[in-house]
Amino acid sequence: MEVGFLGLGIMGKAMASRLLKHGFRVTVWNRTRSKCQELVEQGASIGETPALVVKKCKYTIAMLSDPAAALSVVFEKDGVLEQISEGKGYIDMSTVDAETSSKISEAVLKKGGSFVEAPVSGSKKQAEDGQLIILSAGDKALYEVMVPVFDVLGKKSFFLGEVGKGARLKLVVNMIMGSMMNALSEGLCLADRSGLSLQTLLDVLDLGGCANPMFKLKGPAMIESKYPPAFPLKHQQKDMRLALSLGDEHAVSMPIAAASNEAFKKARSHELGDLDFSAVYEVVKGTASGHAA
Template identity: 55%
Template sequence: MTTYGFLGIGIMGKAMVENLLKARFSVNVWNRTGSRCAPLVGQGAVQYQTPAEVVATSDITFAMVSDPAAAEALCFDAGGVLAGITAGKSYVDVSTVDPETSAKIAKAIQDKGGRFLEAPVSGSKKPAEDGTLVFLCSGDKALFDDAQPALDVMGKKSFYFDQIGQGAQMKLVINMIMGSMMTAFGEGLALGDKVGLEMGDIIDVLAQGAINNPMFQLKGPQMANGNFSPAFPLKHMQKDMRLALLLGDEHDQPLFTASAANSIYIKARQEGYAEDDFSASFKVIKKD
């Protein structure tokens, strides 16, 4: 029976581990703030004090952390992932990082005889809870196949791309589109409100047309009611927009719309909305 590890018990990680436990998988867990593991231990997970211990006692270890700096620290710091990697151990990073960070971690894992798969996810809190995430994977194909039972529990679809970095690139492209859509949606709701249209009516009309999508129907009513509880924190969306813009610069691809949207997220962070949901970009768009 495969034993899974999971590093990073945040909004996403907690929900993902809960689904693994519900499927009766054996799961070892670690989080920098150890108390966050307590509810999972109560459901059957085994908690360890360092990432290295989780990796050493697990066949396949997943990690979900906030950004490239956190992913590198998790891997390379004392007591980190690399300290637990030996031949036969497998590491799946589901964090959203830049391709260069992913390649750096992959090489370090492989140099110690381990297997590496990058598998950033498309989806936020609700899909994580429902087990309907989409995994964007690249790296060791055999590990992709071996991890499939866990991926199937946590998600509804897993894509595989040949080259390390392509999973990260796909995630940045997807989140760049989503982040830009959210700011355009916010501007539409704000303009409609200014001219006297009910936001609920705008959302209902959108639902009947070609541009309708689940994000508008989920986030729209929450935005109209002033509910910005974080499913995907705004600070993480701004990080992903920044990484996408850097990717565009590297490949000489202008990203005019994404650049404008990123400016809105930066302003929202400056105004204190970093920990709110990324839909809180609406707060800096809508001015009374």
């Protein structure tokens, strides 16, 4: 199966690479073309534009930073819409809001193509290991065609129904995750200021009812003020913002998410946006301006 892949950031690069390793033919495109080189060395072909990737491939996956990027790759000149047509499928795995996803879906359908949104839970390591959790919605027939691809990328894929359900579920999950990261940061800070061992705090958390892989993975690096980007903080703040907007729409009061969003915004204002989202700890500690990225 030949698959197009648009967007070779942290996630896209790992996912496209995994597809190549599992025997798929992959044609890649990235706005910054130099990022295609590593994939070409692994056997990928390059498409000069998103439109040319879609022209060449029956199925094209996108993994782009945010709603603006997802829309521009579809609607702008040389974009997906110029070549999508009957028999072709477009699968957007970026984390965006339901409105963005619906706009893309409607435009693709109008041209005769089919569309699935399929945002993912899991980060860089899970993408490399094919352990993502895939939250799909949209065209069921296209979803079924993509199952062999999703099986290589993930450990479980859900089909959730109409377009928007995958996008919304992803935002709810990331809203919870972002709030948990702020809670961990406050806990580490409080333990530190009250004379406790941070490693002991992590050990105790890991043995108890709120043990989770995220605290286990990120906690030790946070103690050392190290934030190599797996999930960039700017994207986590985007997801909190989109989740809060969903909360507005449904009149759901979310004071914990709102406070967490403020902390992520503050971290961005201190230019920590390209670090891992665990760098919000620097803001909670009050040391953000002194932290060298």
